[in-house]
Amino acid sequence: TLASLFRNIRQVHNSKKKFWTAGGPAWQKIVVCIVIDGIEHCDENVLDILATMGIYQHNIRKESVDEVPTTAHLFEITTQLVVTEDQQLIRPSEGGGNNMPPVQLMLCLKAKNSGKINSHRWIFNAFGRQLNPEIVVTIDTGTYLKSNALPNLWKAFYNDQSLAGACGALHVDRGKHLRQDVSGSLLNPIVATQHFEYEVASQLERAMEASTGYLSVLPGAFSGSRYRAVEGKPLSEYFRGDSAMRDESDSKASRDVYTLNRFLGDDRILAFEVVVQPGQHWHTDLISNAEAYTDVPSNTTDFINQRRRWLNGAFAATVYSCRMFLRLPKSKHNILRQALLLVQLFHNILAFALAWFSLSGFLLTVFVVNDITGNPPEGSQAKGFPFGSATPIVNAVIQVIYIAIIVLQFILAFGSRPKNEVISYVTSFIIFAFIQAYMIMNLIYLTVRLLNFKLRDDGGNNYVFISEYFSDVGWLTVLVAAVSIFGVYIAAAIFALSPWHLFTSWAQYLFISSSYTNILNIYAFSNVNDVSWGLKTGKMESTQTSLSDEKTLRSAASRNEIERSNQEMELEDLDNEFEATFRRALKPYEREKAPETEDIEAKFMKFRNRLVAAYIFSNFLVCIVVLDQTFQGFYTLGDPYWHKIWFFRIWMWGNSSLYLLKCAGMIWYRVRVSFDWCLFKVLGDRRDKDLKSHLSQC
Known part of the structure; x- marks a missing residue:
């Protein structure tokens, strides 16, 4: 991380731009602040x-100065x-x-581990x-900057x-820069899945958000903020998450599990x-x-723990931003x-709703x-796929296992x-x-049979039920869903070149995508009461020394003399103290109300239980409505067959709308970036305030 940062600073230093060289060398305009969150964890x-670089000295590290605990050591x-x-x-x-x-x-x-937000509080x-x-x-440890990453980020702030x-655009390190081993390569399906996820996030999701002017997240791994803007x-809202600055006035918020997850x-x-x-x-x-490039978890334990914090934080922050x-x-x-x-607010609400019901969505699909495919209708000569007459039994076993x-x-x-539970989680994946x-x-089988039915007549009638099912769902619905869900990924990759x-890594993502809902979401919601950052708790023996000056040592004897004189003065006031005690003893007894103490852990678990109950029963209700025969009397939905049809219509159009919104925003972002690139190639960097203000409104 530090070496890549130095190389970017060298590129800034070697730049011939006037805004870097005006008023002095470019390196004088950059200060690198390294914050280490706790000596014991370092x-x-x-x-x-x-x-070795000369910034740190072992022998001057002290645990306390004049019996006052050290908060931090500063080196420059x-x-x-x-x-x-x-x-x-x-x-x-x-x-x-x-x-x-x-x-x-x-x-x-x-001196102590106090969290990422506290470290940023030191910075800001x-x-x-x-x-x-x-x-x-801000650059996290485990982030490797590519060439010109820092100059390009600064140029964006300068021109707007x-x-x-x-x-910036974050990519997964695949064992090339930060961790040269097989566990960090694409041979690891967990790493490959995250690689696809990060690429889609940069090419599609962040691009869509950038088109509206509001990124829902500024990742600490590599992002920049204009100091006077924040x-x-x-910053005051941001630093409320720092446990070191919570006082009695903020005690209510500190006991609110929703706020802490935010x-x-x-x-x-x-x-x-x-x-x-x-x-x-x-x-x-x-x-x-x-x-x-950033380092990502390469095993199920770190992956699940990381996503617990991400998902719960995103859940609470999304609810907060919508409100x-x-x-x-x-x-x-x-x-x-x-x-x-x-428009982005609508996108966020729709994404939140689909994520909430994704548990039932995957199961029903x-x-x-x-x-x-496994239960052709009676009278059809088609056989169940892929195991013939045994397919319904296999499907029933799969349903039970699921x-x-x-x-x-x-x-x-x-x-x-x-x-x-490493073995249990790996097995579940x-x-x-x-x-x-x-x-x-x-x-794939349904698609092939459907095409055969449409393209030829010989034997195709055996699979007319497939065509009827797709017709009932709606050809437009199926086509839009297929193009939006799969085509948008391809379009975003082409636009990003x-x-x-x-x-x-697309194949690995397809196979593991259901685990994002069935494992990661369930674990996150079930541990919403855990508001920790999931940091390692390994401790090292303290190698610090205490610093006490000679003046403090010499004053020990004088302090003893003062204590003896205080004892003599207390004897003179003994009668007054006894009289005060006597009056208090004869005063009528008033029972004091015990302060209402609240078990914080119990409160957190209560919130967790209610959230998980709502999550389970809402998804269970959807499954019951779609699959259970007893709901065929609902005149609005018809028989159970139409329950399934309406489910697929709603589910497909919901996901299609989400992806089409992302695609439209991504295209607008790419057009704007191309226009800006052409404009600055012609006019150069910002020349005057009129050009600056014009671009800021675009």
Whole structure:
């Protein structure tokens, strides 16, 4: 991470742009602040590397000064030394092409682990107020910046003065930069799935959000914020998640499990608050040419724990942003921007609803598709696929296994931790992958039989029931769903000129996608009462020393003398003290009301139980309505056959609408980026305020 950052600073230093060289060398305009969250959790090898660079000294680390516990150690240096990924020390040399420019480094070594938000509080409130920076770029440990990532991110802020926050395009490190082993490569299906997910997020989801001017998340792995834009309410709301600054006035919020989960989505809070600031028209954007690689979990334990925090944080932050969107009219966004933000609000609500009912959606899709292929209607000469007359039995076994594994997920989520149930979770991932593959095979079979029925007449009548089913669902519905769900991925990859993830990791994503709902969502909701960040708890023995000066040591004897004189004074006041005690004893007894103490853990579990109950029963109700024969009397839906038809209509159009919205936003974003690129190629970087203000309104 640090070596890639130094190389980007060198690219800035070597740039000939006037805005970098005006007023002094470019390196003087950049300060790198490293915040280590707790001495006990810090690897000694990291400290050795920092010591090699000259920023850290082992022997001056103290646990306390004059019996006052140390909060943090601050170090500062300007250096040209850096240790590369392959443990090579780059030092300045005459005529060396790899020489690094001077880099201003600050190291904040916190005494205790107090969380990511507290570390950002040090950056913005402690160092930011002293340095008063224009842009603050946050980079997580485990992020590798590609060439020109930092200059391109800065250029976006420079050319658009209404840009409050921006993020780069994040890619999964596939064992090339951060972790050179097989576990981090695409041979690992969990890594491959996340690789596809990250690519789609950058090419499609973030691009759609950027078209409206509001990124729902500014990932801490690699993003930037304009300091004067986030000052005030955005940062105050953001830092409410710091447990170190919660006081009695905020005790109610600190006991609210919903609020604490919202703080897990800290990068979403800042992104929302800065856009809806009253009297302002700040917006956020995706800078697709500022790219970085990030390390991702490579095993089920880390993967599930990470997604628990992400999903619960996103859930609470989404509910909060939807509720607080009424603050939008108080901002100074123009009518077009406000209309686009309302479109994104509709998108967020629709995505939230589909995610909530995805548990029943996956189950019903598997059951209904398998039932169509395995149980041809009586009178048809078609045989069940793929096992002939035995297919209904196989499908029944699959249904039992599917439901049993779902129940198992709730048992595991409530009663244990992923690190204690590795085999169970790995087995669950494998079983859901096989069931997903079986359903995909049946979908391919249905498509082939449908095409055969439409293209030829010989023997096609045996499969007329398939054509009738598709006709009842609606040909337009099926066509739009197929094109939107699969075609949008292809279109986004083509527009981004980066389609390779479609060939290397799309298949793995298709097989594991059901586990996102059936394992990750269930575990997240079942542990919504856990508001921790899931950090490692391994501790190291403290190697710090206490610092007590000679003056303190000399004063020990004088303190003893003072204590003796105080005892003599207490003897003189003994009568007065006895009289006061006597009066209190004769005073009528008044029973004090015991303060109402609330079991915080019980309150959190109560919220969890209600949320999980609502999640289970709402999805169970959908399954009952679609599958149970007793609901055939509903005149609005007709018999159970039409229950299934209406389910597929609603489910397909819901997902299609979501993907088409993303596609439209993505296309608009690519057109705007291409226009900006052509404009700046012709006019160069920002020349005057008129051009700046014009671009900020585009």
